[in-house]
Amino acid sequence: MLDILIGILHLVVFPGGVFALGLGLFLKGLDRRVEARLQRRIGPPLIQPVLDIAKLCTKEVIIPSSAMRTLFLAAPVIALGGIGVCAALLPVPGVTDGLPRIGDMLVIFYLFPLPAMAVMLAGSSSGSVYGGIGFSREMVLMLAYEVPLLVIILTVAMKVGAATGGGAEFSLTQIMAYQQEHGSFGFSLTMLPALVAWLMFLPATMGVPPFDQPEAETEILEGPLLEYSGVLLALFNLASAVKLVVVLGLGVVLFFPGTLMDGGTALGMAVNLVWFVVKCVVFMVLTLSLVKSATGRFRIEQALSFFLKYPTGLALLSLALVWIGC
C-alpha cells in the first residue's frame, strides 16, 4: 500500500508531474533566453513557455478531415504519458533514490522513446504529406541515436556491475550510490568517451539543430506537428519540456551524481535539489543552447552516418575499456 502511495507521489509531485513540468518549462524559457542573448537580442521573458501553453489552450482545435482521428488525438497523450512515467522513475541525487524496485535503466530505455514514437504516430496519422516526411525522418534519426544510447547505458551498467560483483547493474539507485562513494564517472578517463557520446546524443533526442530534421520548419513546416493546433499542440510542448528534464536528469545520474550535502536533513535536500537544477542548466546550455545557435542543420543521411560513426564509436571505446578492466 505504502509502495503504491510513494509511486503516486513520484508520478504526480516529485520528481515527475509538477516538478518535472515546472523545471522543464523553466529550462525551455532559459534556453530561448540564452539563445537570444548569444545573438545579442533581448529575448522572451523566462515564463514564455508557460504563456505559450496558456495561449494554445485558448485556441481552436482543428482535426483535419484526412487525419486518422483516434490516433491523431491519442498521439499527444501517449507522448506526455510515456515521458511522465519516465520522469517519475528518475532518482535525484541526494534528494530521492527514485523507485528502486522498478527504477531501472532498462525500463527507462524502453519508456524513453515513447515521445518520439508518438511524434511518428502523429506524423503518420495527420494525413499530411509533410507529416509523412517528418515521420520517416524521425524514424531514421531514432534508429541513429538509440544505438549510442544503448551502448552508453550498457557501459555504465558494466562499470558498476564489475565493481559490485560481476554482471551488469541496471538499477539507477545502485549506480548513483556507487558513484557517490567512488567518485563520479564524469571525471573518470575510462568513461570520458561515453560522456562525450552522451553530450552528442542530447541534441538529437531533443530535436534541436543540428539534428532537427524531423521538425525542420524551413523545409517541411514542422513535419509531424504541422496539423496540430490548440490543446493538442500544448500537450506535445509539455511532453517535450518533461523530456528535457528526463534526458538532462538521466545524464546527471549517469555521470555526475555528486551531492553537496548529506541528504538526510531538509536543508541538505534543498541544497542538493538546487545543485541538481544547476547541473541540468549547465548540461543544457553546453549541449543545446550553444550548439543550437552555432550550427545549421545536417541532412538526414548525414545525421545517420554521424551517429553510427562518432557517438557509437566513442561509446564502444568506453565499453571496451570497461571490459578490459581499466
Place this chain on the structure above:
Amino acid sequence: MELLHRLSTRSPWLFRINAGSCNGCDVELATTACISRYDVERLGCKYCGSPRHADIVLITGSLTTRVKDKVLRVWNEIPNPKVTVAVGICPITGGVFREGYSIEGPLDRYLPIDVNVPGCPPRPQSIMEGVLEAVAIWRERMEG
C-alpha cells in the same frame, strides 16, 4: 478566464504568407525577427512554420492570380481567433503592380484585414507597431 486571455496575448505566434511579393517586405520581416535592435521575440513572438500554429498572419505581396486560391486556403487553415495584418503597400492597394494583368488584389476584397502596415517596404519599427496593434485587436476579439 480574463487572466488566461491576458496571458495568452503575450505569446503571439506569427505566420508569413507570401502572396506574390517581390521579397522586399519578407526581408524586412526577417530583419524584424533576427536583428538584435528590433527583436520581436521579446514580445513573445515566434515565427512558426505551420499555419495551424499561427495567431497573427502577416501577408505580403499583391495577391497574384496564381497564388490567390492557395492564399485563401492557407488563411482558412489558421485556427481562430486570428488577426490578419497586411504588410507593405502591395496587399493594401496593389502598389506599383496594381494595374498588372495578373493582379487580383487588393487583398481586402477576399479577406478581412485588421491592420494595414503601408510602406515599400515598411520599416521594422512600423511592422512591430502593426504587430502590437494586432495583439490589441486579438485581445478584444477573445474577450468579445
